[in-house]
Amino acid sequence: MIVTAKSPDGTEIGKAERHYHPQATNCRDTKMKYGAQWKVANLRDTSLQPYQTKADTIEFDLPAGVRTAEVTVDLVYQAVNPDNSYPIHSVTNTVTLDR
Amino acid sequence: MKSLKLLLVLFLVVLPFAAGAGQTEKKAKTIDELVEMYDSSGCKDCHAEIYTQWEKSHHARPLMGVKGGLMLTPLATKGATAFSPDDPQRATIKNFPCFKCHLPQALISAEDSVAVELAQALVAQDATKVAKLRITCTVCHNARAIIHKRELGEPEKGVLYSSKKDIDAHPDKTFTKVKKSAIMKNAIFCGQCHGLGPNLEFDQPFQCANLYGSYLHSYIPAGGTHTCQECHMKKGDHVIAPNFNDDKQTSELLAQAISLDVQTLGYEWLRKAKDYTPKVVVNTKITTTAGHRIPDG
Structure with missing residues (x-):
């Protein structure tokens, strides 16, 4: 992932x-x-x-001046070596600190 | 003197054949002879769709790895593995423990000269020759169709085994009968090769697929009830996906079995007074309904 x-x-x-x-x-x-x-x-x-559910939490600190981020999670299957990948799911969310 | 000669001829020539009937089958000396022995191309005359599916499957290229990689090359390369011969010319069947599953017919029907020829082909990267060696119809539908050998005996010559029913007159020159296999619908049939864990029966253990072990020890305890065949051979499909040479189909199959949930949050974390850290939190949950760990094989 x-x-x-x-x-x-x-x-x-x-x-x-x-x-x-x-x-x-x-x-x-x-x-x-x-x-x-x-x-x-x-x-x-x-x-x-x-x-079974595999749960993970990943945190990013935003650099100074950045208040919005586009987060993409790519779940891929890799067979034999990392260059041989099969995409499974890709989810993109926009996250903002502004309201 | 004449009768002594006759006795000698009887002893040396006739008796070994008589004693060995059914046990000492002639073995293949070359790759082509082994291919010929287990040739299943005649099956496609009546089972064209299944044969075409099988041709796309990894069973049809068990020594070719994913996308044409000659995965057994290290076994033919001096010093690359504990099994590798010093010289391809001196290779024996024992240098290829992978035959246990990747070419089971070699253990039954091949002379060491087949191992020599394969080792030489691997060193020469002769993919055409290596690709001839396949897990053909008769490997599963005969050689591997019976596991309760103490009760049911060895697979019979001239008989194919099916998951469905007995057929007394099967229209084929070699395989004139079909018998129902006791295990062909069961997960253990696939488990013969799609492994339990380390192969400890060899003088140097190694580990390939753990998939059947995972099925038995994770999927079944979690309440799973499907067999391998119910998911991977729906309607008798002999591609037995995944076919890792088909990227699109492999991605679709994985997406069916695996779900991904993503939750995101943006906020300003207060580490100490007036010291805010802008932060993005990504929570992921991946769940699989497959009957085994992913990845495995």
Whole structure:
């Protein structure tokens, strides 16, 4: 999940990512491995679980003078490597401090 | 002397064949021979739609990874993995533990020379040759159709197994009968390959898919009742999506299973007197109804 905040002029003022996936090592060192031929067992699992909700809170501090931001949340599936992405959902909200 | 010779001929030539009937099937020495043994192209004469679906599936390109990547290349590359041979010429079936699921027929029907040929093809990045090796119709509908072998025996030669019903006269030269499989509608049928976790039965464990483990230990306890086939093979669809080579379809499938809720808030946070920090808060909630963790395979 990639969360991006932009000021009204299009300047990126914040970006955060969350990664949801099982993470495995070879059980001989502490380095995470990709690829079945190197992985031996999961040591952490942040993946999406059936019928469970994964909740996250991301905060951005707005730079001086910026009172409105366009926030976009892109949920993508990445297979094999981060360059091979499948968009799932994209939600954009405009947030303003002015009333 | 003559009768001694005859006895010797009987002992050396005839007896091994008699003893091995049904056990020592001739094995493929080349990739082409293995392909020929498990060739299912005849199925499309009557099952054209299913065959076309299968051709788009990952089952039709189990050694090709996503978008044509020759994913087994490290296994043929000296020093790249614990399984890799020092020389492709010396590769054996044991150098390719992935065959357990990615090419199960190799474990049943291939000589080590097939592993040599595959290792050489991988080193040469010969995608055309590697792509010949596929999980064909007969792999699922025969070789993997029975798991209760103590009770039901091995899959029979000349018999296809289906999820539906027995057919006494199946119009095919090789597979003249169809029998109903006890497990083909059950999740465990897919679970034979779409794994439980680490493959500890090998002399060097490795972990590929965990999907069936996730189904058993997360989805079922959460009250899930569907089988793999009910979601991934609706109306007998043999694409068995996702097909990661089809970006649009994969995105749509994921969007069906996963929901995203986004709530945003803007306010000025007061850290200390008169020191306001303008802030945007983004609350996200992602929920999945899939029968397994995402991602998994």
